[in-house]
Amino acid sequence: MDEFGIIARYFAPLAKDAGALKLKDDAAFISPRPGFDLVISTDQIAADTDFFPHDPPATVAKKAVRVNLSDLAAKGAMPEYYLLNLALPSLREEWLADFVAGLGEDQREFGISLLGGDTSATEGPLSISITAFGFVPQGKMVRRSGAKVGDTVYVSGTIGDSAGGLAIFKREKHQLADTQRDYLTGRYQVPEPPVMFGARSLGRVATASVDVSDGLIADLGHLADASKVKIELDVEAIPRSEALRAFWGDGVDAILRAATAGDDYQIAFTAPPEQEAKIRDAADRAGIQVTRIGLVRVGEGVVVTHEGQPLAAPRQGYQHF
Amino acid sequence: MDEFGIIARYFAPLAKDAGALKLKDDAAFISPRPGFDLVISTDQIAADTDFFPHDPPATVAKKAVRVNLSDLAAKGAMPEYYLLNLALPSLREEWLADFVAGLGEDQREFGISLLGGDTSATEGPLSISITAFGFVPQGKMVRRSGAKVGDTVYVSGTIGDSAGGLAIFKREKHQLADTQRDYLTGRYQVPEPPVMFGARSLGRVATASVDVSDGLIADLGHLADASKVKIELDVEAIPRSEALRAFWGDGVDAILRAATAGDDYQIAFTAPPEQEAKIRDAADRAGIQVTRIGLVRVGEGVVVTHEGQPLAAPRQGYQHF
Secondary structure (H helix, E strand, C coil): CCHHHHHHHHHHHHCCCHHHHHHCCCCEEECCCCCEEEEEEEEEEEECCCECCCCCHHHHHHHHHHHHHHHHHHCCCEEEEEEEEEEECCCCHHHHHHHHHHHHHHHHHHCCEEEEEEEEECCCCCEEEEEEEEEEECCCCCCCCCCCCCCEEEEECCCCHHHHHHHHHCCCCCCCCHHHHHHHHHHHHCCCCCHHHHHHHHHHHCCEEEEECCCHHHHHHHHHHHHCCEEEEEHHHCCCCHHHHHHHCCCHHHHHHHHHHCCCCEEEEEECHHHHHHHHHHHHHHCCCEEEEEEEECCCEEEEEECCEECCCCCCCCCCC | CCHHHHHHHHHHHHCCCHHHHHHCCCCEEECCCCCEEEEEEEEEEEECCCECCCCCHHHHHHHHHHHHHHHHHHCCCEEEEEEEEEEECCCCHHHHHHHHHHHHHHHHHHCCEEEEEEEEECCCCCEEEEEEEEEEECCCCCCCCCCCCCCEEEEECCCCHHHHHHHHHCCCCCCCCHHHHHHHHHHHHCCCCCHHHHHHHHHHHCCEEEEECCCHHHHHHHHHHHHCCEEEEEHHHCCCCHHHHHHHCCCHHHHHHHHHHCCCCEEEEEECHHHHHHHHHHHHHHCCCEEEEEEEECCCEEEEEECCEECCCCCCCCCCC
């Protein structure tokens, strides 16, 4: 089957928006939505780096989509469309069919559709580059730079689960129950970014926000830098799943490991204390956990505290090189 | 130098639009432009497939940009922004500095700026994925599907130069003067899509248009299919450069080779005969060549004719798999 056959059979059914022109033209288009800005995020994932070559194709598809949706969620944007660039080392139609099924499931879950893309052969590892598009009310994109002294610092979900899952795949010893093991490996394969919370509520409560992908401490560092403030982070407040606590324990070192590992695809944000009740309501409605983890102070950088005392924490995250 | 240092030193200076947020946030944004649709095209190029690993970094950058600008030109869109995803097998700052210099030159030439992107390491070949954004008056994107029986078929520029350049790199024998050789290899390394003609004039004259990247005959086949018409293509009318004619000669086989090779990044379009004068004027103002190469008829597919008689031409183009 040639490229055009692949597009017609597998990808065209995902392209439901009129602007995608059924993937039959040179380009797609998006009509202007008066009163809204278009928010754009792009991220690539590759076999051996971000997933295992033998991961189920449907979970690979979902990870590729969701690492981008977490960026849109962190900016308060409602996702709408995505472009897909695939570099395939070989063309196995069975793999492609399962991959496309995974895309279709996430299209339904998040209300998005395929706008276009490009498929090519590569001699390198399988690589997937997605560009996601969403809308926010004009001028209201939540930036990294708006945190104010006195704000509370929050994070969605739990931190370190994906790193725990990766450690299990890398054969780190554990005595977890099967359900705990599967929970952690599942979070490595399929992140759960707070898409609806981000799209519906973040813009009404947050002063600043960042996608947690390089590691919680590192990403809060980016937010602190952009906002020209200091963030004081209470290490024991960092939310961890029961499964991760059963795996790594509750020691400060284990928490720091979780907070520097990256690959979480949650969001960290700041908001004035008076927004607390609204944030609780919004999290409940979205069915997600949101946890207070620190405070915004005068100064710079991230200070991690344990029982009120600063720790000499490594301010590090995932390094791409 | 880590990823953040690379972004700050090399890429941030290219991000001149406010919506790029100096590449310091999780996402970029584009404000709505009332009365205009946003046109989006994405294409990836890879070492060994689309360029040589030892090609000058600045020409690699320009090829990556221009294979996308040709899509926007074919849709009648004025280019504005691009996203850049780079997968690098190794990080040599000297290479990156030259690559970024090439991007900067094309930003100035075409009036575009960097909106965002992603840089990662790969064990595979160097790969560059660009997504380009442009604007067209709302509802006026030139599609593949509007050709009408009786329209004239045109193509911009000359066809086959890039394929000639590639043949020279692959050591096909020739007796060309140095300037002719350099012209052809230059067109392989740096395409010359008719960006300003497309953005300023195409939408006012064309009924349908397609980017010529898979091969002139194949791409006209896509246009014929989408428009549900037949295209009659006069093989001797297909424009070739003096250098290519000196290399491959003027025989029908040489012309068909040029017309099936791909990698041209010109545009082929249809327009009613009464637009002829306006097309000539627009081409002159843009400083490009536009050539009449055929007619739109009732029927389907592409028929290549030689001295009025149909040839049994292979309807083929570049196959990605």
